[in-house]
Amino acid sequence: MQVGLKVMLRVQVKFHEQYGLSLDVVALDPSYTVGDLARQRRETIQKLAAQDLLERQQRLTLPLAPQRLAVISSPTAAGLQDFMQQLREAPYAFEVTLFAASMQGQEAPASIRAALDAVRPQRRQFDVVVIIRGGGSKTDLLAFDDFGLAAAVGSFPLPVLTGIGHERDEAVLDLTAHLSLKTPTATAVFLIERLARLDAVLSGYAGRIRELAQEQVRDQERHLRRHAFTIRDTAQQQLRQHRTNLQQRTRQAATIARTELRQQHRALARVRQRLPRATARALAGQQLRLRMLGYRLARRFRRLHRRRSEQLVHHRYHVQLASERLLHRAELRLAQATAYRVAAAGAEEVAPSTLPNAVELLRPSGAPLLPEELSAGTAVLLRLPSAEWYARLTAPRATHHPKE
Numbered sequence: 539m540q541v542g543l544k545v546m547l548r549v550q551v552k553f554h555e556q557y558g559l560s561l562d563v564v565a566l567d568p569s570y571t572v573g574d575l576a577r578q579r580r581e582t583i584q585k586l587a588a589q590d591l592l593e594r595q596q597r598l599t600l601p602l603a604p605q606r607l608a609v610i611s612s613p614t615a616a617g618l619q620d621f622m623q624q625l626r627e628a629p630y631a632f633e634v635t636l637f638a639a640s641m642q643g644q645e646a647p648a649s650i651r652a653a654l655d656a657v658r659p660q661r662r663q664f665d666v667v668v669i670i671r672g673g674g675s676k677t678d679l680l681a682f683d684d685f686g687l688a689a690a691v692g693s694f695p696l697p698v699l700t701g702i703g704h705e706r707d708e709a710v711l712d713l714t715a716h717l718s719l720k721t722p723t724a725t726a727v728f729l730i731e732r733l734a735r736l737d738a739v740l741s742g743y744a745g746r747i748r749e750l751a752q753e754q755v756r757d758q759e760r761h762l763r764r765h766a767f768t769i770r771d772t773a774q775q776q777l778r779q780h781r782t783n784l785q786q787r788t789r790q791a792a793t794i795a796r797t798e799l800r801q802q803h804r805a806l807a808r809v810r811q812r813l814p815r816a817t818a819r820a821l822a823g824q825q826l827r828l829r830m831l832g833y834r835l836a837r838r839f840r841r842l843h844r845r846r847s848e849q850l851v852h853h854r855y856h857v858q859l860a861s862e863r864l865l866h867r868a869e870l871r872l873a874q875a876t877a878y879r880v881a882a883a884g885a886e887e888v889a890p891s892t893l894p895n896a897v898e899l900l901r902p903s904g905a906p907l908l909p910e911e912l913s914a915g916t917a918v919l920l921r922l923p924s925a926e927w928y929a930r931l932t933a934p935r936a937t938h939h940p941k942e
Contacts, residue, residue, distance in 0.1 A: 583710060594693060603736055608664040611671060618636075620723045624723055669698065669715070
């Protein structure tokens with residue numbers, strides 16, 4: 539029994555003096571319940587077909603070697619243990635990740651859908667999804683007729699294999715899956731046999747490749763032997779031809795060398811006859827060029843001397859001007875520093891003898907300032923050779939004597 543299941547019952551109403559009214563079930567009509575379940579199943583299949591969810595999984599391509607498995611099952615299910623035992627005994631390596639879910643009862647559809655949602659973000663890490671459960675009663679299959687669960691499997695982006703443990707009955711979930719197998723063991727056998735077929739095909743390819751490679755090696759060895767004979771004959775023939783050509787060119791070179799030597803002797807005799815006159819003409823030309831070069835060198839030296847003299851006078855002027863500017867700035871800094879000193883010192887501490895030699899202490903009008911005229915607040919003029927600076931004396935600073 540489950541929520542939403544329609545039943546036809548024969549009941550008997552009783553009244554007890556102590557416990558009151560009660561309703562007892564006398565009989566159950568299973569044909570009525572089975573008929574309603576069949577109607578619900580037909581409606582579910584029609585809705586799935588209308589949304590193209592019955593064949594969408596079929597359009598997915600099952601990998602040739604599905605070894606990364608996302609298994610949805612109950613951790614305690616006996617079918618899961620059978621499935622894992624088959625995979626462990628196989629000569630192939632499978633990576634199995636279990637996504638635990640309840641596989642029976644009213645909470646099974648929501649639990650399996652939650653497991654599918656957990657697989658979806660990691661789908662690149664798996665080849666297929668496997669939903670398996672152990673055997674049970676026929677009514678346990680009602681959870682796998684749920685529309686939401688069947689739709690989730692039909693729209694899943696990875697191929698889904700089902701093995702929910704019934705030999706004769708087929709759930710709606712089996713219709714939307716990529717492949718439906720009767721039991722968890724059959725599911726494991728299918729995966730192992732798929733790898734075995736691929737292994738056999740690859741082994742056949744490997745044998746054929748080995749045979750073709752050996753045949754190619756034999757063909758190449760024959761070609762190499764033929765080419766070796768051809769190369770040896772061709773090399774010997776070319777060697778004989780080159781030897782003949784070399785002998786001919788040696789004789790030609792000797793003849794050409796003798797002819798060239800005679801021509802060079804005649805040319806040397808002619809040059810020996812022309813050499814004195816040519817030497818005299820060349821010497822006269824060189825002397826003329828030397829005199830012209832001397833004249834040009836003298837003129838260039840005089841121009842260079844005048845240019846250097848002008849540059850030296852110009853440089854001396856700039857150096858003198860820069861020196862005067864530097865001296866003027868130094869005097870300004872000295873006047874400024876002295877003014878700060880006079881302004882910061884007391885009147886009793888300022889005397890002409892304490893000032894630098896180049897600084898005069900005057901009245902603001904320019905008249906000489908006597909020592910007795912120095913007092914706090916007195917305005918003074920500091921005069922340097924090229925600068926003047928005004929300052930005002932402050933009160934004398936207190937002198938601290940150490941205690942005895």
